[in-house]
Amino acid sequence: MLTKRFKLINESKRILSGWDSLMPKLKVSLLTGRTVDQGVGKEHGKLSEEYQESVAICHMDPEDIKSLGIRENKNVKIITNFGSVVLRLVKSPTAPHPKIVFIPYGPWASLVMNPETHGTGMPSLKGIPAEIEPALEEKVSSILDLLEEHYKRE
Amino acid sequence: MTQLIVKNGFVYDPLNRIDGEKMDLAINDGKIVGKVDEKKAKVIDASGMIVMPGGVDIHCHIAGAEVNTGRLLRPEDHFRDVEAKTAITRSGVGYSIPSTFTTGYRYARMGYTTIMNPSMPPLEARHTHEELNDTPMVDKASYPLLGDWWFVLEDLRDGMIKECAAHVAWIMVATKGYAIKIVNPGGLEAWGFGQNVRNIDDTVPRFNITPKEIIRGLCKVNKLLHMPHTIHVHTNNLGKAGNYATALDTMKCVENLASDDKPVIHITHCQFSAYKGSNWRTLRSGAEEIAKYVNHHRHVTLDLGQVVFTDTTTMTADGPFQYGLYQLTGNKWVNHDVETETSSGIVPFRYRRKSYVHATQWSIGLELGLLVEDPWRIYLTTDHPNAAPFITYPRIISWLMSRNARDITMKRINKRARHKSLLPSIEREYSFYEIAIVTRAGQAKSLSLTQKGHLGIGADADIAIYNINPELVDPSRKYKAVRKAFENSAYTIKNGEIVAKDGKIVKSVRGKTFWVNPQLSSPIEVADDMKRRFREYWTVEYENYSIPESFLAASAPISVKAEV
């Protein structure tokens, strides 16, 4: 009985991973941090376009971009256990760093961060396992849309 | 301003040679006066109680970068000792490194009204003063650390004593400091590269000067500037076996700078510099030798640095010493070097009765206190919090006043230490009069705080009243009653107002911050030179280094006319 269930699970896993292969998806490690652009954009004001341009992005290794089969400046969706977010793809200026995706601090990055503090008070903001996939049809939310969608009170 | 009369107390006012006389004190407008209108004044009945000037602490680490890092380092120190907010007081925590408000309240409860923060890195002086602004109830001042400051080292190396005096005068004003503090002279500069100096004749690496030259130089500077206090010295080799010789060398090296019987050097927390022997196993007391020297030379004052068996936190500017302590204990260790000026270190520490070394340290402190004959030149401190937190003062008072109290503690300490201790051979017991000297009058005199430490007409009305009757209580036998009385004053009067009563804060007041403003004949030249060298020496701008007087919540400058 038990072995049968195992088999079933394995089978479904196989099928699922088969599905996955139809759509290019990449398992990556997510980092967040500061950039000069983010620092400057922040000083322009959190509602400014400069700010959105500087933080609603993700930096990827050129090799990884290729394996996703898309080009720079297209949108991608990043999915973690804690949420998902659509961001503009930027070729990393600091490559090579295969399978590492960098997002500047900001409201967009926060949507996919891990709130677990492991008793330290500190959420996990770097090295979060994530999946990334092309999202050519989807738009990057503006800050106001983002607030409306995720933080609106009942 | 309210008028007060303190009636019928036994007054101990050693500076005015009043020894337990039953008398009244009149207070008007924050000062002691000859007389007030008895109908209008509030009367405090002090009959059967002791009346003393408010306590003065010449050396306690209560504010600033290193103290605060000590607080941060030790949450476990705070958990067991908390003070809740009341309608009058702010909340806080203890134990060995209390938060600022709690520090002020606890001193006030013990009847202390003036306290000196002895270790201020000049670059971080702003921090010290921010904390002093938040330390209520007491008047206070800080000593900037100058013994390893590059300007001092270079000026003295080049024999430029007047320039050195001008630089020191500048930094007193810039940092709002009160006295020249010297810690392990030369050793802290060497510690910048992990080295140290071995004795007062060793050369400071890269600076071609010896600790002796630094001590003598700053002693001369101190005299040229007419500073109110002497140089305040934490000796080289502190906390090492055999260092009593260094302490004696340090005192001797300024012997010929003294004149008319006036002290020119203060050796602080002397207990830590009074060790004989060649290592911790062979440690013995050097108190006898030091006391003998001090008894024959009037140019030295000391404070005790008395150890009490408890869990505390050691913190000094002596970076290499603290590193040694870390290696000895394996406890957590903080080091903080300050560019161009000094260093510091912190290590939590527990003094244990059953440890030979700790018990010997305990004994040495009391031996010093009892063997130095002139109470005007030795003061009661614990180098708070290095040898114990300041709240242990009442216990030390009971040890000084009672052979019984000493014997009881002796019975419980390490056996070998007990056999080697000199204490059993010492009969002396302090009187209340002598206690008043070592806890206030002597310290105020040494600091030249003319308004403090006495109850003469014109003095600040800072008064402590303790509920113990010297006619009925024999302190030698009833030492527990003495301890209890000194733990919580019956009344503490600050600036003419009752601020604490029976161990409760009844009014929160802000104390003043004293600082010395030396008046030079030509200050400008130095400022230009400072500005030129500033960017090379520090990572901050000249203009941002000095603290404006308005930064002090209650500034109390003391002008002195310098000889340069």
Place this chain on the structure above:
Amino acid sequence: MPVVSHVTCPVCGSFCDDIEVIVKNNVITDVRNACAVGAAKFLDYANHRNAKPLVRKNGELVEASWDEAVRKSAEILIDATYPLLYGWSSTSCEAIRVGLELAEEVGGVIDNTSTICHGPSILSIQDVGIASCTLGQLRHRADLIFYWGCNPWSAHPRHVERYTTFSNGRFQKSTWRAHVSRLGGILSKKRLRRAINLVLGRDVFATPEISRELPYNMFQKKRKMVVVDVRKTHSAEAADYFLQVEPNKDYELLQAFRMLIADEELDVDHVAGVPVETLNEIADVMIGCKLGVIFFGLGLTMTEGKIRNIDAAISLVRDLNQRTKFLIMPMRGHFNVAGANVVFTWQTGYPFAVDFSQGYPQYNPGETSVIDILCREEADAGLVIASDPVAHFPKKAAQNLVKNPLIVIDPQTTPTSLMADVVFPSTFVGIETEGTAYRMDHVPLPLKKIVEPPSNCLSDVEILQRILHEVRRIRSKRK
């Protein structure tokens, strides 16, 4: 033209104090000596200002009088059983002092942004201590400088130039010139390679493997800079050596160094993706230096291991002190986050996450820290000052913050202020208001007032005092 000199820059933890600001008719027209971020601060601070107090009515934020906003705020705080007062790292120590008094008065929890940046570093310091110094000590003496899990080029742009590798000290000189010539070499090599690739039709994007061998200059006696990171940041390019570590493997690497410093041998060939021979060489460089320093950033505090990473780093430095002099310092982010810790500590004994609900300070990060309180949905009101948690907290925490009554004190409109119930327009401390702040190495410096604030804005200190005063007034009336 009026130039205001020696201005401190209210942006990052480097807290440069040599900025010159040119002011014309109460408008800042130019900034000298500042980095890009600092310049942007001084030139663009006036954008998206909160102009008037706002109070939420029928779901909309509408303009209100100061009195109304203050009263509403006081009521929110009084009616709450467990209010949360958060932010503090981008305001003055003077404001933080009032904030602590307010938190104590309302029996709330007060936390500052170090809880989500160097909180683990502080916990680690409380476990093992720290051997550190002021930055000038390093400028004068350090000949081996590590930047570990931090990127000064982006986060503290003038750090290297003012305090470390490219600064001139008494015993150590700047290596700027050597760096420039080396950079030239690297650039021409890159160009050459690109040309060859083009000719041979190779993939232009293909970047070469990172060399693991220590370059020659790492063995010279002069000043050296090493960057340890998971990716080759701009700072890494300025370094003499870049040590690439696999993500979440810093702990292994640090412990490996500790073993090597203790002359033990490692039984593996690689640690965290780095060959052991390389580690051996670096360990020798560490032991051989006169004064070494490790600056560490969120690359250590936020990744797997968190406080254990810092424990290991501090312990490594401690061990190294038996062989030479070595120090370590966290790279603090906001210009006054160190100050927030300092003021919290002197008033309460604890550096962040202080809970006043029992009438005295309590501290237990993981329990009394803001993210945990929010994720457990315990807080029932919030006051946010000079911070933008909606932008920077993980979604779940931010959601639980904005669902409660929320007071925001901020000069600018932010995602958080848009979600608030009361918004106070404050002045910019360091531009429009004076104050005190602490550099990352705990050196206190003054914040300057350069221009007059807009007429309707008040300083953080004044706003907090008004709220505190109102809280006390309403309380005494209710009694």
